Amino acid sequence: MKSPYVGSLVPNEVATVQLLVLAKEIRQKKTGEPYLTMHLADRTGEIEAKMWDNVAEVLDAFQRDDFIKVKGLVQIYQNRVQFTVHRVRRLEEHEIDLADYFPCSERDPEEMFRELRGIITGFSDANLRSLLDAVFADPDRVRLFKMAPAAKSIHHACRGGLIEHVLSMCALSRLVGSHYPQIDVDLLITGAILHDIGKLEELSYARSFGYSSDGQLLGHITLGLRLLGKVFDSLPGFPPRLRTLVEHMVLSHHGELEFGSPKTPMFAEALLLHHLDNLDSKMDALRGALKRDRQVEGEFTNWIAPLERVLLKKELYLHPPAPSTPPPAATPPSASGPSTPAPAPAAPAPAQPTTLFGEKLQAVLESQK
Numbered sequence: 001m002k003s004p005y006v007g008s009l010v011p012n013e014v015a016t017v018q019l020l021v022l023a024k025e026i027r028q029k030k031t032g033e034p035y036l037t038m039h040l041a042d043r044t045g046e047i048e049a050k051m052w053d054n055v056a057e058v059l060d061a062f063q064r065d066d067f068i069k070v071k072g073l074v075q076i077y078q079n080r081v082q083f084t085v086h087r088v089r090r091l092e093e094h095e096i097d098l099a100d101y102f103p104c105s106e107r108d109p110e111e112m113f114r115e116l117r118g119i120i121t122g123f124s125d126a127n128l129r130s131l132l133d134a135v136f137a138d139p140d141r142v143r144l145f146k147m148a149p150a151a152k153s154i155h156h157a158c159r160g161g162l163i164e165h166v167l168s169m170c171a172l173s174r175l176v177g178s179h180y181p182q183i184d185v186d187l188l189i190t191g192a193i194l195h196d197i198g199k200l201e202e203l204s205y206a207r208s209f210g211y212s213s214d215g216q217l218l219g220h221i222t223l224g225l226r227l228l229g230k231v232f233d234s235l236p237g238f239p240p241r242l243r244t245l246v247e248h249m250v251l252s253h254h255g256e257l258e259f260g261s262p263k264t265p266m267f268a269e270a271l272l273l274h275h276l277d278n279l280d281s282k283m284d285a286l287r288g289a290l291k292r293d294r295q296v297e298g299e300f301t302n303w304i305a306p307l308e309r310v311l312l313k314k315e316l317y318l319h320p321p322a323p324s325t326p327p328p329a330a331t332p333p334s335a336s337g338p339s340t341p342a343p344a345p346a347a348p349a350p351a352q353p354t355t356l357f358g359e360k361l362q363a364v365l366e367s368q369k
Contacts (some may be wrong), residue, residue, distance in 0.1 A: 002100045007044030008076045011081060016071040018091060020101040021064050022046065026055075027360050034059065040070070040083070042101050045292055051085040058088050067091040067101065080294045080302075102205075105160030109146035112163045115119045116193070125186040132193060134231050144200045151199075154306045155281040155288065159205065165280060166193055170274045182268055185236070190272040191249035198224025198250075221260065224250050249273050286311060333340055 002018045009015055019040035024183075026034050029052075036051040036058075049070070051058070061069050067361035072085040105112070123129040136142050150156030150165040158164075173248030177185040201223045214223060225247060232243050248270055254261035255274040265271040285306050290313065293301040299320075301311045 002042070002097070004042075005044040005100075006042050006047050007081070010046070011074050011076050013366070014071070014073055015083075016069065016099070017083075018042070018067065018069050018096070019047075021062060021068055023064050024062070024064055026059065036085070038085070040068075043062070043099070043103050045294075047081060047294070048084040049085050050086065052344070053086070058263075061088065062090040067096045076296050079296050079298070081296065103158035105156075105158055105164045107160065107164060108322060109160045109163060112148055112160065113142065113165055116163065116170075119167075119189065120193075122184045123189075125184075127238055128186050128190045128246075130235060131231065131238065132190065132247070134196070135267055137230075141200065148200055149203060149205055151281075152203060152211065155284040157209060157288070162196060162199055165196070165284070166286075168280050169195075169273075169276050172280060173272075176272065176276065177269075180268070180272075180335075183272065184269060187245065187249075188272060189245060190268045191253065191269060192276065194224070194228065194246065195250055195253040195273060195277060196220060197227055198222065198225070201217060214314065219252070219260065221251060221262065253277055255308060256260050281309065 002274040004015060004017060006017070006019070006346045012130045018043055021038060022041050023039040025037050029035055034055045034155075036049075036055055038049040038051070040047050040049050048198070049072070051072075067090070069091055070083070070085045071087045072083050075084055077081050095233045118130060120132045120136075123132075136145070145163055147159055148163075149158055149161040151161070155345055156162065156165040170189050173188045173192050174185060198220030199329070202212060202220035204210045204212045204215070219227075228247065228250065233240055248263065248266065252263045252265040252270050253263045253274050256264060257277065265274050285304075289301060289307065289311055293311075293313070295302055299313050299317045301313065303310055
């Protein structure tokens with residue numbers, strides 16, 4: 001296991017870290033000399049990095065998706081942690097353990113897949129159960145389904161993220177679907193399981209997450225329908241109209257044409273599927289943005305583009321750190337030697353009467369002494 005991780009780097013300390021290169025760009029200083037700007041990561045987070053000196057020696061030493069060992073200074077720049085790299089070396093394959101570099105679901109993928117199989121087994125609709133059994137009869141598809149992220153970066157962007165997202169939507173489908181008597185919960189859960197099945201082919205996740213060529217050209221909705229078409233064709237007895245409903249749910253789950261859906265949802269389960277997908281993805285995007293936030297100070301994150309807002313760090317807002325109190329200023333010693341205790345303050349003089357009656361009363365009291 002490597003150490004340290006990005007999440008444990010301490011500002012103003014020199015560190016030697018092994019990281020994955022997510023991005024690398026060569027830029028020029030005002031003097032015309034090159035410098036490197038990089039985006040580096042491990043399973044605990046990401047960090048921006050700059051290399052200002054001796055850049056010509058390492059320009060071709062590593063590329064994007066390589067693993068590197070860097071030594072440098074961790075600093076705060078514009079309220080964010082930044083790594084100033086002094087030395088860098090490309091790591092060989094035998095020096096790395098992939099588990100150190102890629103974010104993974106906190107749940108075990110085998111356990112999640114067993115849970116998914118249990119959900120499918122509990123279906124009362126035999127046709128939908130046979131469809132899902134056929135989808136997961138392919139061992140290679142099952143292997144990818146356990147490993148795939150649900151997105152490149154926005155939500156559930158980790159290994160095992162897709163099946164984690166699917167199981168969350170299955171739970172929401174049971175919870176919300178049972179609230180509405182007209183909802184066919186088996187059909188809704190089928191949509192939850194299959195709506196992103198095309199991401200098995202859309203995304204590439206051998207190292208950093210990206211898009212495959214087919215993913216760039218076709219997108220996961222088209223790829224998902226193509227995959228399901230082959231499965232449906234292997235089930236000649238499957239009801240044609242039920243097939244159309246399942247296909248429509250996959251086609252319309254983004255909800256709006258401008259969000260990539262060829263059709264908008266046209267029946268209850270399809271509409272509910274869209275909103276549950278949006279809900280679950282937004283909540284995970286929020287969770288992930290708060291976890292990855294590198295703002296050093298303040299109760300708000302920086303701008304979160306997928307959510308189009310900054311986010312409040314609720315716990316920090318509710319429980320702000322106690323303000324530090326400066327130590328009391330020391331009294332300077334007297335030039336003539338050690339200071340002597342100050343005399344006790346004199347008792348305040350009695351208030352003087354300010355009215356004619358008060359003056360007469362005071363005179364009587366004085367005469368009686």
